[in-house]
Amino acid sequence: MIEAVNVSKSFHDIKAVDSISATIKEGTVFGLIGTNGAGKSTFLRMACGVLKPDQGEILIDGLSVYENEEAKSRIFYISDDQHFFSNATCNDMKLYYKSFYKNFDINRFDELMLKFDLDAKRKINTFSKGMKKQVSIICGICANTEYLFCDETFDGLDPVVRQAVKSIFANEIEERNLTPVVASHNLRELEDICDHVGLLHRGGILLSKDLEEMKFNIHKIQCVLNDEKKEEVLYGKLEIIKKEKRGSLLTVTARGTQIEIVDTIKELNPLFYEVLPLSLEEIFISETEVVGYDIKKLIF
Numbered sequence: 630m631i632e633a634v635n636v637s638k639s640f641h642d643i644k645a646v647d648s649i650s651a652t653i654k655e656g657t658v659f660g661l662i663g664t665n666g667a668g669k670s671t672f673l674r675m676a677c678g679v680l681k682p683d684q685g686e687i688l689i690d691g692l693s694v695y696e697n698e699e700a701k702s703r704i705f706y707i708s709d710d711q712h713f714f715s716n717a718t719c720n721d722m723k724l725y726y727k728s729f730y731k732n733f734d735i736n737r738f739d740e741l742m743l744k745f746d747l748d749a750k751r752k753i754n755t756f757s758k759g760m761k762k763q764v765s766i767i768c769g770i771c772a773n774t775e776y777l778f779c780d781e782t783f784d785g786l787d788p789v790v791r792q793a794v795k796s797i798f799a800n801e802i803e804e805r806n807l808t809p810v811v812a813s814h815n816l817r818e819l820e821d822i823c824d825h826v827g828l829l830h831r832g833g834i835l836l837s838k839d840l841e842e843m844k845f846n847i848h849k850i851q852c853v854l855n856d857e858k859k860e861e862v863l864y865g866k867l868e869i870i871k872k873e874k875r876g877s878l879l880t881v882t883a884r885g886t887q888i889e890i891v892d893t894i895k896e897l898n899p900l901f902y903e904v905l906p907l908s909l910e911e912i913f914i915s916e917t918e919v920v921g922y923d924i925k926k927l928i929f
C-alpha cells in the first residue's frame with residue numbers, strides 16, 4: 630500500500646504539492662489526473678523517493694521511501710521525459726535494470742520486445758517517442774516491482790499498443806497484484822484503465838474516488854413521459870444533476886442507484902425509458918460541480 634501523509638513540496642515560491650494525503654491500495658490502477666502544472670510529476674517523484682517532501686512523508690508498504698533502498702526496490706518509475714543512457718541499446722538498458730532490480734525478468738524482456746516488434750539491438754535514441762515509451766513500459770513490467778509509476782505514459786501510444794499494454798497490466802494485476810499509478814492530464818486516457826481516480830488541482834487533491842463507486846451512484850436515463858406534471862414529479866423525487874429536453878424526449882442524469890432511478894421513472898408510467906452509459910468525463914463533471922468546480926476549466 631502507498632500512503633501519502635500530508636505531503637507538501639515547494640520550489641521557491643511555487644507550491645507544487647500542497648498537503649496531499651492519499652492511500653493507494655495494492656492490485657488496483659490508480660489514476661492521477663490534473664492539468665499541466667497541477668503537481669502530478671512532483672507527487673510521483675516524491676512517491677518514488679527521488680524528491681524529498683518539505684513536509685509529510687510517503688510510505689511504501691509502511692517504509693518511508695526517501696533515501697530508502699528497500700522501499701525504492703519495490704517501485705519502477707517511468708518518467709514523462711524518459712531517461713536512457715546516451716547511445717544505449719535496449720539490451721544495454723535490460724542489463725542495467727537487471728543489475729538494480731533483482732527480479733528483473735530477462736526472458737520476459739526478450740519476449741515482449743519481439744511482441745512489440747522492437748529491435749533490442751537498436752540504439753534507443755534512434756527510436757520514435759512512442760517506441761521509447763514502449764521500451765520504458767517493457768522495462769517497467771519486467772522489473773517485477775510491486776508498484777509501477779507511469780507519468781503520461783499512455784498519452785501518445787497508438788491504440789493497438791495501448792490495448793496490448795492494458796492487457797499486460799490486467800494480467801500482472803491478476804497474477805502478482807501489481808499496482809500501477811498512472812498520471813495523465815487527459816481523463817479519456819485514464820477512462821478504461823483505472824479503478825480509482827484522484828483529481829489534482831493546484832497541488833491539492835480535489836477528489837479521490839473509486840470509479841465503480843462513482844458509477845454505481847450516478848446514472849443517465851432517457852425517457853418519454855409526455856406530461857409536464859409527471860416531469861415535475863420526477864424532478865422532485867430524483868436528485869437531478871442535469872436534465873435536458875428535446876421534443877418529448879427527456880434525458881436526466883441523477884444521483885442514486887439504477888434500480889432507484891428506474892423504479893421512480895416506472896411509477897410514472899413512461900411511454901419509453903432507457904438507461905444510457907455515462908462516460909468518466911460526464912461523471913467527473915457532475916462530481917466536481919458538487920464540490921464547486923467547473924472541471925472543463927481544470928482538465929481536457
Ligand SMILES: Nc1ncnc2c1ncn2[C@@H]1O[C@H](COP(=O)(O)OP(=O)(O)OP(=O)(O)O)[C@@H](O)[C@H]1O
Pocket residue numbers: 640643644645663664665666667668669670671672709813814
Ligand atoms: N524542479 C522544479 N523547479 C521549479 N519548479 C518546478 C520544478 N518541478 C516542478 N515545478 C513546478 O511545480 C508545479 C507542478 O509541476 P509538475 O511537473 O509536478 O506538474 P504536472 O502536473 O506533472 O504537470 P504536467 O502535466 O505539465 O507534466 C509547476 O508549477 C512547475 O512549474
